[in-house]
Amino acid sequence: MSVRNALLGLLAQRPRHGYELHAAFEAVVGGEENWDVKPSQIYTTLARLQESGLVEEESVGQGGGPEKRIYAITRAGRHALVEWFSSGVAREHQRDEFFIKLILSLATGEANPRKVIQTQRAKLYQDLHDMTAQRNHFDPKTELAQIFLFDKAIMHLEADLRWLDMIESRIDEVKRQPLPEPEVKPRGRPKKEVRS
Amino acid sequence: MSVRNALLGLLAQRPRHGYELHAAFEAVVGGEENWDVKPSQIYTTLARLQESGLVEEESVGQGGGPEKRIYAITRAGRHALVEWFSSGVAREHQRDEFFIKLILSLATGEANPRKVIQTQRAKLYQDLHDMTAQRNHFDPKTELAQIFLFDKAIMHLEADLRWLDMIESRIDEVKRQPLPEPEVKPRGRPKKEVRS
DNA sequence: AAAGAATACTACCCGTTAATAGTTTTGTCA
DNA sequence: TGACAAAACTATTAACGGGTAGTATTCTTT
Known part of the structure; x- marks a missing residue:
């Protein structure tokens, strides 16, 4: 778009x-x-x-x-x-790839969730490092816009890292929760709805 | 993916x-x-x-x-x-729609950059509000994962807002900078490179 | 008969990439 | 001086992957 x-x-x-x-x-x-x-x-x-x-x-x-x-x-x-x-930019979809990966590692047991988190953290630090380095290659006197673009990316990476810490510290709580089951809906014509 | x-x-x-x-x-x-x-x-x-x-x-x-x-x-x-x-999730491309919109509004004069920023800020606040409301519909006892997902979105929105403030406060500096011109490259076979 | 779950498929849009192809300009070297 | 290399200039075609809209067929229940 x-x-x-x-x-x-x-x-x-x-x-x-x-x-x-x-x-x-x-x-x-x-x-x-x-x-x-x-x-x-x-x-x-x-x-x-x-x-x-x-x-x-x-x-x-x-x-x-x-x-x-x-x-x-x-x-x-x-x-x-x-x-x-004259219209705002829609936020990117919730479709968060890391999140789904983590949930699946919890739900399917096909991978170790802590490891998944660690891998992601390493990746984020790496990215943060790269971005910062690149950012500093630009001249604020003439390429301020480019720098802002990097700033945004950097701020997002920092947020991701904080979020990752938060999640990791509470991962056991999540593990303890029941796996979400696909909800079963009754077939056939629905009963007359009694509104709540 | x-x-x-x-x-x-x-x-x-x-x-x-x-x-x-x-x-x-x-x-x-x-x-x-x-x-x-x-x-x-x-x-x-x-x-x-x-x-x-x-x-x-x-x-x-x-x-x-x-x-x-x-x-x-x-x-x-x-x-x-x-x-x-076992691999980290690649960060989304730099391809930032709002950024390109802002730069174009500066570069082409087809729209007022301050207005563009304001519109975006309003959108972000709106989103933040919606997300927060939705987040609170989930039960931390059984749907913690969902809540985390919203937390992430919320943290990103907050980062976006801070970034927007930063940019707005320095927009004049950007305006003052020369418009980026497509760089002209010399045609023909390049001169024998004298390495630096 | 109504209504909706269960199950699936096709056609299509959009962003993106890979690969290719012809013309013109210019530097280099024999 | 002339041949060629190299790269800019300009554009096209084919294709892929993610994603949406819309539709079709059965079966079950009220």
Whole structure:
């Protein structure tokens, strides 16, 4: 969803062709680090945007080399962009991979939960270390935005570590709890509901 | 990735059919709340697992109603599962939707950055409120795991809010920085590199 | 007959990657 | 001077994995 909207944003400035969009995107958000968008994604996304009528092919330029298909944003596109800017970003799904792993290790006995936690903690420390190192490669005078991005990641890692500590200290309580069983629902037409 | 592995974990206990897997999954990780897996996803994932040879169709049971295709985990499947349990969960990509939105609002002038921040903050507070409310619907005596899941989400939301404050207080610094330009690379064969 | 559980499937969207292909510019070396 | 290497420039196609929407068939109970 975000590449899509980013392209709309860039096209709102002026019409561009695919390669140019790729360059602009990288410049804005991926200073050779972190967000690595492949050119092909730009083109597929562009195609889908066009299909949805948010973008249209304007003309075909030709300036040495292959032809350039130049795209422009449409009215509908501008509308979608405004929409995007004026709405909050939905939080990522609860779908937490580590959590499900931990629960499954508890529920199935296929792995040692404490070990799972330890592995994860090691990973988090490693990540934290890497992120911090990378963060310090940027110059606050000119690349403050990049630094903020890393700060966010770092804060999340710290939160994860705190959470992990909390969970570990109470893992026995969880173990003691009954395994959740799939609840059985009565078949057939339900009885007339008596509301509570 | 996680549904996939979760199915492997459940099949490691014993062979099951799709509907059963769906029920078990919901019981373990989605107490009617948060993680809502559609049955169709179970089936598509199962099909893909089978194609990769991690799971195989064992037999077709029949117990009232449509036939049940019963799946079992294979050796390769068990191997993949062990692999999963013994490796850390990779952090989610840097790909941060809010960040790119903010940067684009700064770079393109198509939206007011302060407003973007405010909208996001409102969203975060809303989410925080909802999460907290939901969290309190669970019983720590029997559903501690669910509560932990919410705790994690809550901690992340709090981190996001702190981060947002930090960013907002320094937004002018960012604004003052030169817009990142796509860097121009020299064409042609590169000069013989004089290593530093 | 109504209603919903039990069970399954297909088609599709979106983000993403891998692989490929042709043109132009420029440095290097014989 | 000319041949070639190397890389930028520009784009396309095929495919995969996660995920959703919608539908279809039976069976059981009221």
